[in-house]
Amino acid sequence: MITDLVLAIFCIVFVPVLGGFISGIDRIITARFQSRVGPPLLQPFYDVIKLFGKEKVVVNVWQAFCAYCYIAAASISIVMFFFKSDLLLILFVQAVGAIFLVVGALSSTSPFSQVGAHRELLQILSYEPLLVLVVVGMYLEVDSFKIWKIYEWNEPLILKLPFLFIVLGYALTIKLRKSPFDLSTSHHAHQELVKGVLTDYSGPFLGLIEIAHWYETVLVLGLCSLFWATNWIGGFILVAITYILEIIIDNVSARMTWRWMLGYVWAMGITLSVVNMVWLSLV
Amino acid sequence: MKELLVFILIVSPFMFAVLCSIIKSDKIRSFVVLAMGIILSVSSLLLITKVPFSFSPKSVFTIKVNHIIEVSDFLLLFLMLFFAFKYKSILIRIFVIFQMVFVSYFDFFLKQNHSDYPTIYCDHLSLIMVLIISIIGSLICFQAVPYMKEHEHHLNIHPAISKQRGFFFVMVLFLGAMNGLALSNDMMFFYFFFEVTTICSFLLIGHDQTEVAIKNSIRALWMNSLGGCAFIVAIVWIYSQIGTLDIQEIIRTYGNAKYYVLPLALICLAGFTKSAQFPFQSWLLGAMVAPTPVSALLHSSTMVKVGVYIVLRFSPVFKGIFLSQCVALCGAFAFLAGAALAVGQSNGKKVLAYSTISNLGLILACAGINTPAAHTAAILLIIFHAVTKALLFMCVGTIEQHIASRDIEDMRGLYAEMPITALITVMGVITMIMPPFGLLLGKWMAMEAAARNLLVILMVSLGSALTVMYWARWAGTLMSDPFAGKFKLESQPILTWIPLLSLCSLASVLSFLAPLVYTKMIVPDLNSNFIPFDIHRGIFENSYGQFPVVPLCLIAILGFGVAVWAVKSAASSRIVPPYLSGAQTAEPGTFTGPMNQLVKSEARNYYLSRIFGEKRLTTCINLAAGVWLILMVGGTL
Numbered sequence: 012m013i014t015d016l017v018l019a020i021f022c023i024v025f026v027p028v029l030g031g032f033i034s035g036i037d038r039i040i041t042a043r044f045q046s047r048v049g050p051p052l053l054q055p056f057y058d059v060i061k062l063f064g065k066e067k068v069v070v071n072v073w074q075a076f077c078a079y080c081y082i083a084a085a086s087i088s089i090v091m092f093f094f095k096s097d098l099l100l101i102l103f104v105q106a107v108g109a110i111f112l113v114v115g116a117l118s119s120t121s122p123f124s125q126v127g128a129h130r131e132l133l134q135i136l137s138y139e140p141l142l143v144l145v146v147v148g149m150y151l152e153v154d155s156f157k158i159w160k161i162y163e164w165n166e167p168l169i170l171k172l173p174f175l176f177i178v179l180g181y182a183l184t185i186k187l188r189k190s191p192f193d194l195s196t197s198h199h200a201h202q203e204l205v206k207g208v209l210t211d212y213s214g215p216f217l218g219l220i221e222i223a224h225w226y227e228t229v230l231v232l233g234l235c236s237l238f239w240a241t242n243w244i245g246g247f248i249l250v251a252i253t254y255i256l257e258i259i260i261d262n263v264s265a266r267m268t269w270r271w272m273l274g275y276v277w278a279m280g281i282t283l284s285v286v287n288m289v290w291l292s293l294v
Numbered sequence: 295m296k297e298l299l300v301f302i303l304i305v306s307p308f309m310f311a312v313l314c315s316i317i318k319s320d321k322i323r324s325f326v327v328l329a330m331g332i333i334l335s336v337s338s339l340l341l342i343t344k345v346p347f348s349f350s351p352k353s354v355f356t357i358k359v360n361h362i363i364e365v366s367d368f369l370l371l372f373l374m375l376f377f378a379f380k381y382k383s384i385l386i387r388i389f390v391i392f393q394m395v396f397v398s399y400f401d402f403f404l405k406q407n408h409s410d411y412p413t414i415y416c417d418h419l420s421l422i423m424v425l426i427i428s429i430i431g432s433l434i435c436f437q438a439v440p441y442m443k444e445h446e447h448h449l450n451i452h453p454a455i456s457k458q459r460g461f462f463f464v465m466v467l468f469l470g471a472m473n474g475l476a477l478s479n480d481m482m483f484f485y486f487f488f489e490v491t492t493i494c495s496f497l498l499i500g501h502d503q504t505e506v507a508i509k510n511s512i513r514a515l516w517m518n519s520l521g522g523c524a525f526i527v528a529i530v531w532i533y534s535q536i537g538t539l540d541i542q543e544i545i546r547t548y549g550n551a552k553y554y555v556l557p558l559a560l561i562c563l564a565g566f567t568k569s570a571q572f573p574f575q576s577w578l579l580g581a582m583v584a585p586t587p588v589s590a591l592l593h594s595s596t597m598v599k600v601g602v603y604i605v606l607r608f609s610p611v612f613k614g615i616f617l618s619q620c621v622a623l624c625g626a627f628a629f630l631a632g633a634a635l636a637v638g639q640s641n642g643k644k645v646l647a648y649s650t651i652s653n654l655g656l657i658l659a660c661a662g663i664n665t666p667a668a669h670t671a672a673i674l675l676i677i678f679h680a681v682t683k684a685l686l687f688m689c690v691g692t693i694e695q696h697i698a699s700r701d702i703e704d705m706r707g708l709y710a711e712m713p714i715t716a717l718i719t720v721m722g723v724i725t726m727i728m729p730p731f732g733l734l735l736g737k738w739m740a741m742e743a744a745a746r747n748l749l750v751i752l753m754v755s756l757g758s759a760l761t762v763m764y765w766a767r768w769a770g771t772l773m774s775d776p777f778a779g780k781f782k783l784e785s786q787p788i789l790t791w792i793p794l795l796s797l798c799s800l801a802s803v804l805s806f807l808a809p810l811v812y813t814k815m816i817v818p819d820l821n822s823n824f825i826p827f828d829i830h831r832g833i834f835e836n837s838y839g840q841f842p843v844v845p846l847c848l849i850a851i852l853g854f855g856v857a858v859w860a861v862k863s864a865a866s867s868r869i870v871p872p873y874l875s876g877a878q879t880a881e882p883g884t885f886t887g888p889m890n891q892l893v894k895s896e897a898r899n900y901y902l903s904r905i906f907g908e909k910r911l912t913t914c915i916n917l918a919a920g921v922w923l924i925l926m927v928g929g930t931l
Contacts (some may be wrong), residue, residue, distance in 0.1 A: 023370060033792045065658070066867070066868065067863075067864065067867030067868065068868045068869075068870050069867055069868075069869055069870070070869070070870060070871070071773070071774075071775065071869075071873045072861045072864045072865050072869075073709075073773045073861070075857075075860040075861055075862075075863070075864030075867075076857045076858070076860055076861045078860070079853070079856055079857040079860040080853065080857050081595060083853035083856065083857070084853075086848075087849060087853075090692070094838055096842070097839050097840040097841060099738060099741060099742060099839070100729065100738060100839075100841055103729045103734060103738065104729055104846075106762060107728050107729065110320075110727070110728070110762060110766045113766050113770060114766060114769050114770040114773065115770075116770070116775065117767070117769075117771060117774050118770060118773040118774050118775070118871050119774065119872040120707075120774055120882075120883055120894070120895070120896050120897070121872030121873050121874055121897075122874075122896065122897035123873060123875070124872065124873075125774075125897035125899075126897060126899075128770060129767070129900040131761075132763050132766060132767060132900070133763075133900070135762065135763070135766075136762075136763050138757070139755075139759035139762065140752075140755040140756045140758070140759045142756055143751075143755035143758070143759075144751075144752070147741075147745045147751050147755070150742075150745050150838065151745070151746070153512050154837075154838060155836070155837065155838040155839070156742060156745075156838055156839045156840075157839065157840055160838075171314075205873065205875070209874075210873050211872050211873055212783025223409065246431075256667070269363065277756075279443065281752065281756075284752075285748065285752070289748070290749055292748075
């Protein structure tokens with residue numbers, strides 16, 4: 012019981028630090044791709060600390076409620092991940108956070124927030140089924156939804172589920188807010204919707220959302236690492252390569268429309284998943 | 295004791311209904327409805343300690359029960375025929391006469407007199423149905439009292455020609471019929487109550503007697519009569535093969551391969567029409583024209599649950615055969631199609647209707663998957679869907695009477711006007727889609743049970759994402775307003791508050807108690823040595839999955855507390871107008887644009903009607919579902 016509590020507190024504290032570093036590295040690499048020097052590694056932390064020092068300003072008190080719910084759901088899902096719990100349930104808990112982010116943005120009457128929120132919903136609509144299918148694929152292979160069963164499995168899942176790993180890549184790109192899927196809000200300054208779903212969040216509440224995003228980043232990368240769960244070096248390399256690829260894709264592609272996203276992601280995701288699952292049932 | 299309870303649950307609503315129809319005073323009638331609700335709820339709760347039981351009531355008021363049913367069957371069919379001629383509907387005439395022929399053939403030629411089997415049977419599944427009908431149904435009737443008063447006031451109907459007597463007569467009668475349906479173990483009894491619910495829904499949908507109401511009620515009648523036809527054919531067929539009407543006996547013997555499967559497919563078809571599965575969804579959508587308590591009664595606790603109840607009741611019989619696969623696929627397809635159509639709707643009641651069809655589809659998919667875990671999921675979904683959907687319908691009804699619209703766009707910023715109702719609605723939405731609440735628990739179980747079935751899990755995962763979309767959109771819209779921190783509480787009649795608040799708390803408390811519901815109400819019914827989930831410390835666990843209900847509930851309460859504290863502390867922070875890409879003006883929602891002109895900003899929700907619109911999808915979906923149904927029934931030949 013005590014060790015559980017320590018583990019929970021540890022990952023609630025440690026994961027955002029990890030997420031912040033990932034974000035810092037991301038910004039440096041992206042800058043190098045664009046022939047810039049880029050910010051210092053700790054810049055994401057400076058940003059968030061500064062946000063927490065700002066005055067509390069809201070458009071609607073429900074924004075505060077939703078920001079807290081978002082970070083609560085994101086942190087609970089990552090704790091459950093560290094407890095090696097049920098993958099499908101982790102996805103549902105993570106979805107709660109995403110929904111509250113949208114509801115918070117919808118509670119502002121600004122058209123920028125509203126349209127951003129709807130685009131965020133469309134992004135959820137695009138990636139949520141794919142994540143479920145990825146998890147189902149893992150279940151078909153290891154016969155369990157529990158993460159610790161995956162860790163006990165004696166060969167890397169990517170050997171049996173290569174296409175599902177690509178499917179996860181789509182979900183990852185959307186979830187990390189990378190081009191071509193950064194419709195609702197993006198890290199770069201190419202948003203014609205001001206800041207999309209985040210437009211009316213400000214100050215400490217925006218800081219909370221930033222931290223919650225770090226939790227989510229670590230969660231989806233954790234999902235990636237499950238594809239090479241036999242040893243941590245393999246997992247680390249897999250995640251590192253995937254992330255570098257994400258950054259490259261982000262830099263070489265333009266942002267697309269939601270119609271294209273929904274059609275393309277569903278078509279590719281479903282086809283690849285079905286192919287992989289059918290193949291799995293044949294071998 | 296159990297005889298008395300069953301008598302109260304089935305027969306007393308019929309008596310209360312007669313009382314409602316003769317009492318002229320509104321006050322006394324309300325009192326009668328209240329008394330009936332309390333009596334029904336208490337007796338259904340007392341029934342918990344008695345299950346399982348079975349017995350055979352010989353007579354009611356010294357008349358033999360069998361004779362009552364036989365005679366009433368014909369009376370009912372003649373009543374339907376009367377309506378068929380009154381409204382000149384060819385379809386209804388055909389279906390009713392078809393049923394008459396079969397019922398007479400059965401009663402006069404086929405039936406042998408040996409009724410030594412129990413005609414009333416109550417296991418935990420029936421008990422759950424009875425509890426839902428008696429408690430939630432009664433709450434809906436309570437809410438109907440202030441609603442109907444306001445409704446008639448709104449329509450300028452003079453109290454002297456009020457049609458409330460007829461309305462409450464049918465509403466209360468309906469509860470009795472539903473209880474009878476859940477408790478009967480004789481196929482003919484079941485058929486009788488099935489037909490009573492059909493005619494009741496016809497009368498309730500047509501209550502307002504407007505042109506649309508009459509048209510929609512006729513459609514409901516013919517579609518449900520089609521279900522009745524399928525059912526009576528199935529009865530005759532089964533009886534001519536194994537010579538019994540005892541449902542338990544049929545379930546025991548019929549699994550045998552030497553009998554035809556077609557009657558089972560017909561029973562499923564009857565269930566599909568009652569549950570308004572595609573392509574029969576239009577009667578349920580048409581039912582929207584009725585006063586909202588009717589929608590709540592038809593969509594949440596009663597009518598539509600009959601369909602899933604029969605399929606679930608008979609599902610052990612078709613375990614592992616083609617029919618089971620078909621039911622699973624049809625259900626999963628309805629889950630996806632219903633969710634897709636709901637995304638395209640801005641009419642709140644239609645969203646609820648499609649979401650009902652969608653959820654019933656999921657329950658049917660569980661019945662078709664046919665494993666103990668899937669059955670558990672189905673029953674949990676039935677319970678929690680009934681509670682939450684009744685709540686949401688009542689909310690929409692209350693909102694509609696206040697703002698005179700049921701469009702989601704018009705509910706923008708409702709929080710400022712009706713804070714409590716808006717909050718309860720949002721709570722209803724949250725219990726609909728979020729863990730740790732019961733519906734998500736059911737969905738989680740359903741998905742884990744369906745994981746081996748590629749097509750089913752594919753459709754369920756897509757449908758699940760669409761579901762999130764339309765609910766989140768609605769919840770956000772209710773909260774959207776330039777909210778200035780001060781609001782005044784709205785006032786509503788006490789009989790509106792009681793059902794709303796009790797259902798809202800029931801939805802959340804019952805989720806917390808889900809492990810208890812599972813061990814006490816679902817496990818005893820699975821009648822196999824294989825228990826799908828172990829419960830320890832409030833955690834559902836089996837070899838492949840784990841859902842910590844109680845721990846998650848505790849964390850959710852904690853998180854909710856923090857978030858409420860956040861709202862309180864945010865109320866003291868500076869509240870600013872939203873960003874509008876220009877200098878704000880004093881008037882909310884406008885900014886100073888080019889040439890110093892005021893620009894009004896406006897945003898509406900995405901309904902994606904070009905992709906998910908009714909016009910675009912309905913035909914394709916009906917066609918696909920129709921083909922599936924033909925395959926289901928034809929494939930069993």
